[in-house]
Amino acid sequence: MTLTPRRHDALIALAGLLGGLVLIAFGAYDRTDSVPRWAAALPLFAMAGLELFRRTRPVWTATLGGLVLAAGLVAGSVLATLVMYTDLLYAAVLYGPPRMAKVLHLTGGATTLVLSGLTALYAEVPNALLVAGFCGLIFLAPVWTADLLRRHQDRAEAERLRAEQTALLAEMDRRAAVSAERARMARELHDVIANHLSAIAIHATGAQSVARRQDRPADDPVVAALAVVRENSVQGLAEMRRMIGLLRRGAPAGPLAVGESGEESYAAPRLAALDALLDRARAAGQEAGLAFEAASSGEPGELPAPLELAAYRIVQESLTNAVKHAAPGTVRLRVEYRPADVVVAVDSPYREDAGPGRALHGAGAGLVGMGERAELLGGDFEAGPQDGRWRVRAVLPRETKGADG
Structure with a gap:
C-alpha cells in the first residue's frame, strides 16, 4: 500500500x-x-x-x-x-x-x-x-x-x-503537414474531378434543352436518362464541394445545401435525409425494374454526427449498388434504432450473372468502404447473398468504440 x-x-x-x-x-x-x-x-x-x-x-x-x-x-x-x-x-x-x-x-x-x-x-x-x-x-x-x-x-x-515541448512541436509539425496535404488534395479534387462533373452537368442540361426543342415527351427514355444523368452529376458535384470544404476547413461537413437566403452551407448528412436518397434511387432504378421500400423502428434520439454520417453513407452505397447490380424486384431498406446502437439493413434481389454492362469498374470498393466505416466506429458489418437476395447489414454503436472514432 x-x-x-x-x-x-x-x-x-x-x-x-x-x-x-x-x-x-x-x-x-x-x-x-x-x-x-x-x-x-x-x-x-x-x-x-x-x-x-x-x-x-x-x-x-x-x-x-x-x-x-x-x-x-x-x-x-x-x-x-x-x-x-x-x-x-x-x-x-x-x-x-x-x-x-x-x-x-x-x-x-x-x-x-x-x-x-x-x-x-x-x-x-x-x-x-x-x-x-x-x-x-x-x-x-x-x-x-x-x-x-x-x-x-x-x-x-x-x-x-x-x-513535452518537443512532442508538442512534433505534433504541430505533423498537423501542419496534414493540413498541407489536405489542401493539396482539395486543389486536385477541385481542378480535376469537380470540373469534369461540372462539364457533365452542363452537357446534360444542354441535351435536355435540345430534347425540349424537339418536343420529346417527358416519358421518353432519352429524356429520362438525361434527367438522371444531370441529377446525379449535380449531386456528385455537391458532394465533391462538400469534401473540398471538409478538406479545406478541417471540420465536419456534409452535402452542399442551399438555405432560404441562397447562401451555400455545409451540413453533415443526417438519416432524416434518407427519403431524398430513396427518391433518387427510384428514379435511377425505374428502368431496371426496381422498386424501393423503407421502414424504421425505435426512437432515434440524439445520434452522434459520426454515426449518422456512416449510416447515411452505407445506405447511399447500398442503394447505388442495388441500382447497378440488382435483379428486377423490390429493394428494402430498414433502419432500427436501439438503445445501444443503430442497425441499418438493405436487401435487394440477387443477380448471379451481372450481364453485359452491369459489372462496372471498381466493383467491390464500395463494400470495403462500408466495412471500414463500421469498423472505425467499433461496429459490425456484413454483406453477401442470402436466400436469393443480396443483404447488407451494419450495426453502429451509439458510443464510439473504435480506436479512430
Missing part, C-alpha cells in the same frame, strides 16, 4: 518518538545523574510534533527545531532528538523555497565554525576537531544531501518539460 505524504510524516514522527523513549527508558541520554527522564522527554515530544509538519511548514519546523535542539542539549541530549532535527533540516531544503539551501548552508557553516572555534580556544585542538565533525554531521550533511537531491529532481522536471 502506498503511503500518503501525511502518513509518511506521521510514521517518521512515531518512529523517532518511540526510539527516543526507548533510549530514555534505559537512561541512554546525557546528564542522566542530574536530569530526570521527564525533562529529557519534553524536547523529544516537541521534536516529534514538528516532524508532523516537516513537509507542509518546512521553514517554521526547521527554525523551531533549532530552538528545541538547544533546549534538549541543556536538559539532556537524546540521540533521537538530534536525528529528527537533521530530518527537519533535510525536509526544509527539499520542500522549502529554493533559497532555503543557501540560508541553511550559511547558518550551519557559521554554527560549526563558532562552536569548533570556542572549543579550540577553551579546550584542546582534538576536541575542537571532534566538535567540528559532529556539527558538520548535524548541520551540514543533511542540507548537502537534500540540496543534491533537489537539484536532481529539478533537472528531471526540466527534462520532462523539454520532452
Whole structure:
C-alpha cells in the first residue's frame, strides 16, 4: 500500500518518538545523574510534533527545531532528538523555497565554525576537531544531501518539460503537414474531378434543352436518362464541394445545401435525409425494374454526427449498388434504432450473372468502404447473398468504440 505524504510524516514522527523513549527508558541520554527522564522527554515530544509538519511548514519546523535542539542539549541530549532535527533540516531544503539551501548552508557553516572555534580556544585542538565533525554531521550533511537531491529532481522536471515541448512541436509539425496535404488534395479534387462533373452537368442540361426543342415527351427514355444523368452529376458535384470544404476547413461537413437566403452551407448528412436518397434511387432504378421500400423502428434520439454520417453513407452505397447490380424486384431498406446502437439493413434481389454492362469498374470498393466505416466506429458489418437476395447489414454503436472514432 502506498503511503500518503501525511502518513509518511506521521510514521517518521512515531518512529523517532518511540526510539527516543526507548533510549530514555534505559537512561541512554546525557546528564542522566542530574536530569530526570521527564525533562529529557519534553524536547523529544516537541521534536516529534514538528516532524508532523516537516513537509507542509518546512521553514517554521526547521527554525523551531533549532530552538528545541538547544533546549534538549541543556536538559539532556537524546540521540533521537538530534536525528529528527537533521530530518527537519533535510525536509526544509527539499520542500522549502529554493533559497532555503543557501540560508541553511550559511547558518550551519557559521554554527560549526563558532562552536569548533570556542572549543579550540577553551579546550584542546582534538576536541575542537571532534566538535567540528559532529556539527558538520548535524548541520551540514543533511542540507548537502537534500540540496543534491533537489537539484536532481529539478533537472528531471526540466527534462520532462523539454520532452513535452518537443512532442508538442512534433505534433504541430505533423498537423501542419496534414493540413498541407489536405489542401493539396482539395486543389486536385477541385481542378480535376469537380470540373469534369461540372462539364457533365452542363452537357446534360444542354441535351435536355435540345430534347425540349424537339418536343420529346417527358416519358421518353432519352429524356429520362438525361434527367438522371444531370441529377446525379449535380449531386456528385455537391458532394465533391462538400469534401473540398471538409478538406479545406478541417471540420465536419456534409452535402452542399442551399438555405432560404441562397447562401451555400455545409451540413453533415443526417438519416432524416434518407427519403431524398430513396427518391433518387427510384428514379435511377425505374428502368431496371426496381422498386424501393423503407421502414424504421425505435426512437432515434440524439445520434452522434459520426454515426449518422456512416449510416447515411452505407445506405447511399447500398442503394447505388442495388441500382447497378440488382435483379428486377423490390429493394428494402430498414433502419432500427436501439438503445445501444443503430442497425441499418438493405436487401435487394440477387443477380448471379451481372450481364453485359452491369459489372462496372471498381466493383467491390464500395463494400470495403462500408466495412471500414463500421469498423472505425467499433461496429459490425456484413454483406453477401442470402436466400436469393443480396443483404447488407451494419450495426453502429451509439458510443464510439473504435480506436479512430
